[in-house]
Amino acid sequence: MINYFNFIPAGLLLWIMTTGCTSNDVMPEVPEHIHEMENVTIYSSGDISSVNTLKLNYEQTFGSSDHVVLGNLGSIEVDRDGKLFVTDMDQKTIHVFLPDGSYLTNIGREGSGPGEFYYINSLKVISDGLYVLDSARQMESVFSTTTFDLLSTMNLRPVNLNQIEEIQGANPSRYEIRSDGMYLVGFLPRRRMESIEGERTVPYYLMERDRTINTEKIIRVNDLQFLTTTMNGEPWAATFPFTPMAIISISINDEIYVSGAEDFLIKIYNPSGDYIRAFYHSSYTGVSLERSALLRDYPNEMHQKMIREANLPETWPALDAMLFDDESRIWVSTIVEDFEIYEWWVLDDETGELITRFEWPRSKPLKVVRNGHVYTRETDEETGLQAVVRYRVELK
Incomplete structure (x- = not known):
């Protein structure tokens, strides 16, 4: 996805108090800025030689039927009973499915009244409440996960x-x-x-x-x-998938996990924002960012002008997404040479130790990991209809 902006000119002993390194290998080559960090665990190639094998076993599809047609799907959330909540970006509503795949009901609709939405940005189940963020209205709506009644609304403008x-x-x-x-x-x-x-x-x-x-x-x-340029005397700027940005995710105990762009480095802060620890996987190799390849992939004249003029990073961002499951694990998708897939790393969220890793198609993005299951968003190649698919996680 490319976002445009047109501007009018304005006139366990895993770390020590300084830098830690695991003992399965010699000290790897590590960037200087990571060496200078405190409380960082550095994992080398020897630490990933023997890890668990993960298998995702298909269980259930949640999708369109004779009675309901799903549009473009957005955020997904699952409660402790296995009920699935999925945002329909076209219909501006939230579909609710039972664990067996049967359709239960929908929540909300398009509009500006209580319990109505313009753009549903995210879903989050907390206790028995479904918290819905509408970023267009800067509104929070909370619904019961049992009765689906609207419990409260809140304007999010500070x-x-x-x-x-x-x-x-x-x-x-x-x-x-x-x-x-x-x-x-x-x-x-x-x-x-x-x-x-x-x-x-x-x-x-x-x-x-x-x-x-x-x-x-x-x-x-x-x-x-x-990336910026000028076309016909008018300044333009755009972001691209290869332009880096920090990834932020909050764990179930409200610790803040932050990943930068160029390294497989994740920093952890307590809920008050104090730095606690970090872990770095040196065995990950970044994918080279080649200007010639970008020019081939982006034939648009403006894109090409931006790419030619830009001071590009040497590599693609290391990570694309971070997800937490409910078993003290963090699921991290890494960018690899094959742009048809991501390589997912499953880590212990306390130590950063690698539990397993596996390849998965980019066309079937992982959205939620809950109750021992992975939920993906998938598109039927013939009909173009989207659905959520549940897989059972098997670790050996």
Whole structure:
């Protein structure tokens, strides 16, 4: 996906107190900035020589039937009873399925009233509530996972935004909900052409349920990087899949996991934003980013001009996604030479130790891992209809 922006010119002993290394291999070649970190576990190729084998066994498809037709599917969530909630981006509703694949009901509809949506950005089950984030309206709606009744709504616009100097005038556009219902909110500065080039960062603050932003910043991460150019005297900027951006994910105990772009390095912060530890897998090799290949893949004149003029990174981003399951594991998709697949690494979320890894088609993205199952979004090649497919996880 390419996002465009047109700008009007504006005038276990796994780490030690400094740097740790596992004992299965000699010290690997590690970037200097990782050597300088504290409490980092470095895994080498010897640490992945004997890992578990994972098999995903097909169990159930959740899709269209004679009674309901699903549109373009977005976020997916599963409760502890195995009920499936899936966002329909076309119909602006949430479909609900029972574990056996039978269709139960739908929640909400398009609109601006209570329990209605414009753009459903994410779903999250907390206890017996389904938390629905509508980023277009900056609204949270909470529904019962048993009766599906609307329990509450909340405007997500912070009430004290302009009282914190660093984020005055910024746009609260990235929301990560915690298990206590509080939000980790990323604030994007207003993007102007003269300041969009180069590396920029996004501050994250904690927002209480009363919509008050805590004054102490939690973390700061790298923002999307843009490629820019001028066409017909008009400045343009765009992001591409190869432009790096930090990945943020919150664990079930509200620790904050942050991955950068160039390395298989994951940093962990406590819920207050204090750095705790990190782990780095040196055996992962980044995929070279070749300008000539990009020019071949992006024939559009504007794209080619951006790519020719850009100071490109040497490699593609290391990681594409991070997911947490409910068994203290983190599932990480890595970018490899074959662009038809991702190589998924399943790690212990405390130590970063590799449990298993496997290849999986990009066309069947993993969305949720819950109750010993993986849920993917898949598209029928003949009909074009999308469905959610459940697989049972088998580790040997």
